[in-house]
Every structure is written in C-alpha cells, then in structure tokens.
Amino acid sequence: MAKETIEILVEGGKASAGPPLGPALGPTGINIGDVVNAINEKTKDFKGMKVPVSVIIDTNTKSYEIEIGTPPTSALIKKELGLEKGAKKGDEVAGNLNIEQLIKITNMKRDALLGNSLKAAAKEVAGVCGSMGVNIEDTTPKKFYAEIDSGKYDDRFKEN
Numbered sequence: 001m002a003k004e005t006i007e008i009l010v011e012g013g014k015a016s017a018g019p020p021l022g023p024a025l026g027p028t029g030i031n032i033g034d035v036v037n038a039i040n041e042k043t044k045d046f047k048g049m050k051v052p053v054s055v056i057i058d059t060n061t062k063s064y065e066i067e068i069g070t071p072p073t074s075a076l077i078k079k080e081l082g083l084e085k086g087a088k089k090g091d092e093v094a095g096n097l098n099i100e101q102l103i104k105i106t107n108m109k110r111d112a113l114l115g116n117s118l119k120a121a122a123k124e125v126a127g128v129c130g131s132m133g134v135n136i137e138d139t140t141p142k143k144f145y146a147e148i149d150s151g152k153y154d155d156r157f158k159e160n
Contacts, residue, residue: 002059004028010053012046015039028057030064042068045108049075070112073128076105087133094133099156102126102136119157123148 006024015021017032021039025032035055043051052069070076074086081095097105106113106122115121123145130141137144147153 004057004059006055006057008053008055009050010039010043012049012051013040013044014047015043015053025055028059028062030057030062035064035066038066039068042066046071049079070109073105073109073125074132076108077125077129077132077134080105081134083134086131089133092133093135096135096138097129099137099153102129103156117157119148119154122157 006021006028008020008024010021015036017036021036022032025035039053039055043053049071051071054067054069055064056067057064071079077083077095077097078085080097080101083095085094087094102122102125103118106118106125109125110118110121113121113124115124126136126141126144126148129136135141135144137147139147148157
C-alpha cells in the first residue's frame with residue numbers, strides 16, 4: 001500500500017483547484033473537487049488564516065484522508081480579539097478574552113494541546129494569553145488560573 005502525502009498551506013475555507021493544490025493532486029488521479037470541498041469544510045473555522053493541510057493518498061486505491069493542522073494559539077487569540085500583536089511590556093494589556101472566546105480557541109486547538117480535559121487545555125491557552133498580555137474575564141491569566149482551580153467556571157468546562 002503506497003502512500004503519498006501532499007502538504008500545503010491554504011487560507012481557511014478558501015482552498016481551490018488552482019495552484020498549489022490542483023497541480024499537486026492532478027497526477028494522483030483522485031477527484032480534486034472532492035478534496036477541495038473536504039478541505040474547505042474542515043478549515044471553515046480558520047477563515048482569514050493560513051492553515052497547514054496534509055492530504056494522504058493511497059496510490060493503489062485512490063482513497064485519501066485529510067489532516068488539518070491549526071495555526072499557533074497566539075494567532076487564534078489575535079484573530080479573536082482583532083489584534084495586530086500582543087503587548088510589549090509585562091504590565092501592558094493588549095486585550096481581554098471572555099470565557100466563551102477562550103473555550104472557542106481551546107476547542108480549535110484541542111488536538112494539539114496536551115491537557116486531557118477541556119479545563120486543563122483551557123489553562124494551556126490561558127498561559128499563552130499571559131505571554132501576550134491578554135487578560136481573561138477582566139483578570140490576569142495568573143488570577144484566572146486560580147479561579148479555574150477554585151471551580152468558578154466548572155459549569156462552562158463540560159465536555160461535549
């Protein structure tokens with residue numbers, strides 16, 4: 001079973017049969033339109049961001065699977081808040097996420113995070129917020145950690 005992997009960078013929800021995807025897929029004999037539609041469906045939440053995509057093709061059966069990477073957590077935070085960049089100094093605040101935005105970003109990055117629960121994964125995202133000067137629920141990420149640990153947001157961290 002020979003496999004071929006094509007790795008590309010596409011704008012979320014805007015893959016097309018044109019370059020670089022179409023010319024790379026053409027020689028494989030798979031249906032390019034189906035692949036493009038599948039990629040667009042899987043990347044629609046990343047509109048306006050470049051997303052790494054791997055198309056793994058079984059050259060014998062012409063079947064394929066699509067693996068979607070995610071942009072860096074910091075890029076998702078900046079997009080959610082409409083920021084150009086994070087804060088420069090430790091005491092400067094670049095923006096403020098609410099708990100729903102934090103959970104949305106956590107779910108987008110879930111496969112790449114190490115936390116074994118939504119709550120633990122959200123703490124990882126909050127850590128990135130701390131390095132960017134982004135507060136969560138109008139408090140510093142450090143204080144937000146304590147609030148998470150105290151159970152203040154347990155009703156929001158129910159697994160889907």
